[in-house]
Amino acid sequence: MKRITELKAPAYFIASAAVGGREEWQGPLGGSFDFIDPSDSFGQSTWEMAEAEMGRVALNVALRKCDLSHSDIDVIIAGDLQNQCVASAIALDSFGIPHIGVYGACSTCTESLMLASAMLSLGSYKRVATLTTSHNLAAERQFRAPTEYGAQRPPAAQWTATAGGAFILSTDDEIINENRRRGLPVSACITDFLVGRLIDGAIKDGANMGAAMAFAAADSILSYFEESDLTPRDFDLIVTGDLGAVGSRILREILKEKLPSAVSRHEDCGLLLYDMSSKDVHAGASGCGTSASVLSTHFLPMLERGEVGDILFLSTGALMSQSSLLQGNSIRGVAPAVHLKSLTANNKRSSDKISAPCCNNDEVRISDTEAYEKQPSGSNAEGKPGYTRPDSGQISENNGESEVRG
Amino acid sequence: MDIYTNEGKKKLIKENTPRSTLGKNLVKSFLIGGAISGGGEALRILLLKIGVAEKQAPVYVSLTIVSIAAVLTLLGVFDSIARHAGAGTLVPISGFSNAVTSQAIDAKSEGLVLGVGAKIFSICGPVILFGLAAGVIYGAIYYIAISFGW
Amino acid sequence: MITDIILAFLFGGAVCAAVQIFIDKTMLTPARILVTLVTIGVLLYAVGLYEPLYEIFGCGISVPLVGFGASIARGVREAIDQVGAFGILTGGLTATSAGITLALLLGLAFSIIGHGKRRNIPKKRGIRPHSM
Numbered sequence: 001m002k003r004i005t006e007l008k009a010p011a012y013f014i015a016s017a018a019v020g021g022r023e024e025w026q027g028p029l030g031g032s033f034d035f036i037d038p039s040d041s042f043g044q045s046t047w048e049m050a051e052a053e054m055g056r057v058a059l060n061v062a063l064r065k066c067d068l069s070h071s072d073i074d075v076i077i078a079g080d081l082q083n084q085c086v087a088s089a090i091a092l093d094s095f096g097i098p099h100i101g102v103y104g105a106c107s108t109c110t111e112s113l114m115l116a117s118a119m120l121s122l123g124s125y126k127r128v129a130t131l132t133t134s135h136n137l138a139a140e141r142q143f144r145a146p147t148e149y150g151a152q153r154p155p156a157a158q159w160t161a162t163a164g165g166a167f168i169l170s171t172d173d174e175i176i177n178e179n180r181r182r183g184l185p186v187s188a189c190i191t192d193f194l195v196g197r198l199i200d201g202a203i204k205d206g207a208n209m210g211a212a213m214a215f216a217a218a219d220s221i222l223s224y225f226e227e228s229d230l231t232p233r234d235f236d237l238i239v240t241g242d243l244g245a246v247g248s249r250i251l252r253e254i255l256k257e258k259l260p261s262a263v264s265r266h267e268d269c270g271l272l273l274y275d276m277s278s279k280d281v282h283a284g285a286s287g288c289g290t291s292a293s294v295l296s297t298h299f300l301p302m303l304e305r306g307e308v309g310d311i312l313f314l315s316t317g318a319l320m321s322q323s324s325l326l327q328g329n330s331i332r333g334v335a336p337a338v339h340l341k342s343l344t345a346n347n348k349r350s351s352d353k354i355s356a357p358c359c360n361n362d363e364v365r366i367s368d369t370e371a372y373e374k375q376p377s378g379s380n381a382e383g384k385p386g387y388t389r390p391d392s393g394q395i396s397e398n399n400g401e402s403e404v405r406g
Numbered sequence: 407m408d409i410y411t412n413e414g415k416k417k418l419i420k421e422n423t424p425r426s427t428l429g430k431n432l433v434k435s436f437l438i439g440g441a442i443s444g445g446g447e448a449l450r451i452l453l454l455k456i457g458v459a460e461k462q463a464p465v466y467v468s469l470t471i472v473s474i475a476a477v478l479t480l481l482g483v484f485d486s487i488a489r490h491a492g493a494g495t496l497v498p499i500s501g502f503s504n505a506v507t508s509q510a511i512d513a514k515s516e517g518l519v520l521g522v523g524a525k526i527f528s529i530c531g532p533v534i535l536f537g538l539a540a541g542v543i544y545g546a547i548y549y550i551a552i553s554f555g556w
Numbered sequence: 557m558i559t560d561i562i563l564a565f566l567f568g569g570a571v572c573a574a575v576q577i578f579i580d581k582t583m584l585t586p587a588r589i590l591v592t593l594v595t596i597g598v599l600l601y602a603v604g605l606y607e608p609l610y611e612i613f614g615c616g617i618s619v620p621l622v623g624f625g626a627s628i629a630r631g632v633r634e635a636i637d638q639v640g641a642f643g644i645l646t647g648g649l650t651a652t653s654a655g656i657t658l659a660l661l662l663g664l665a666f667s668i669i670g671h672g673k674r675r676n677i678p679k680k681r682g683i684r685p686h687s688m
Contacts, residue, residue: 040674137675145508147512148511148512148673150488151485152488152489155427202412211422253418254407258407278679426580428580436569436570440570443620444562444564449615464615467615467618467619469654472662493578496586497572497575498568498572501586502624502655505586505590506662507662507663507666510663522667534652536594536595537597537628540595540625541598545633545645
């Protein structure tokens, strides 16, 4: 069985956006978020609607970053943590974009990127967007206890991130060159992916999801390098979604024995989102918004700046429900992987494999960083699209969403 | 290392999952739980002093704790206290009150009847149900016992 | 009087600390623990241990949820003594009706006036938070 799918044409990230709440803003990556609402409510009266609004804002910011309108998107693949993915459904109805809902628990981000790049390789779609959100309090209500309920979290518990990420991908050379001409950065692409297998996490404790997902992550990483010609040395980073402290420790234990060269390259989004030294988040961040927002705020910029050339990016999902846990079923993990490649990095390893349509144009490449500043900015003084200063409390009215809504 | 069987996985999980720092939790829950009980006792003595019947006094104490816990839940500070107190606020009747109020406030967005009305019982319901069930079993045994003159 | 308060403090604290061990060492959820405590309360009253403990520790035992269980048992017993077998069914709820009704009413009232608040990740003590 061949598990790695090589894309006929690499899928380029033409825009990405990250949206978050107060805790995410206070974290180390806070400054890189495109939009922050420190009240976590995004101007809505329920947490579920707040998650929907967060997704809407994320997609709008991403659209505006690459100067597109919603009608330019052929398909959107969206998912979130709520039952039946209702948050993204509510978020996206006003856009009128053909929609595919996906649920991979916390693996939704990679899952949707994988599907988006696969759809693009069919050739009939020009631009495919993905949207992934999670909201701490909406998830808490659905999976655990009421928001005001007084209970202690065990040390292995993770904090569901109030965050979302939107990505717009394209394989079309024209679009990418057009983007380049307009000074919009095209920094990274997906070259191949591996669909994750379902792995029994052998644990029934909903407060220790990182451990349950670690085996799925290990399976995907080991399978990838078993089949691929590449070795972990060809990658600068192997990034997992939200294993947190416990899951990361288990994964590294496994890799130490089975694939030692991968250990030092491992990073986990769940350990990057919050300041683990000053905040008592226990085992780290979780939720599908974690990997989406960290990819957009941290790893894509790294790829863009050329600091890293190749990343194997796996979001890890813990598949469970309250009743499946109560009925004594163990948590199943899944970890789809995508191979992210930088277009700006001085990458000698396997760059000949892909013919980046704009990579050879040095002139455009140099202006990238400047161009990024010049992009259509939001309504605020920060110079970042849609970014509101956290003390201003609410979402500003004129951050560009209304034009889509109407 | 065996990562393909449940036993191997469980072993790995067990080795790498941190345990709660029991020492600190124990002290905090002891102090806070003790303070609630001690405060209740002080109130009970006060109530007895002002002439409340011996049988009624502990009921009033419970009602006071229930009210305080509910107000703290409304203000959104109960969960911050409970984060430290653990069993210290869970075990006294305050935990029961918090379970009711937090669930009610939480379910507000789903409407008064099927939201608040139904979900208000989701944590306190089992307590009432099994308390009553145990009480009925005890009552049945007690009734049989006295009927036979044991 | 002071000794009463101290005794209540010590016993109430000890019960909480004992339950804390159960929470930390087992995977018991809070709801299961509350149910267990209430059942223990009924049991303690049934075997005649609750009353003597209450005499010594007062609110130290009645404030923890075992007191709720004991109230149910006492209510059942007193109702049986007064009205016979019918009391098996009426005693439990009658004795605890004040607490349950108040808690439920406050829940209803507060759900109308209140709303869930956002939560902060607690800060670790002694370390300055991440500078913004």
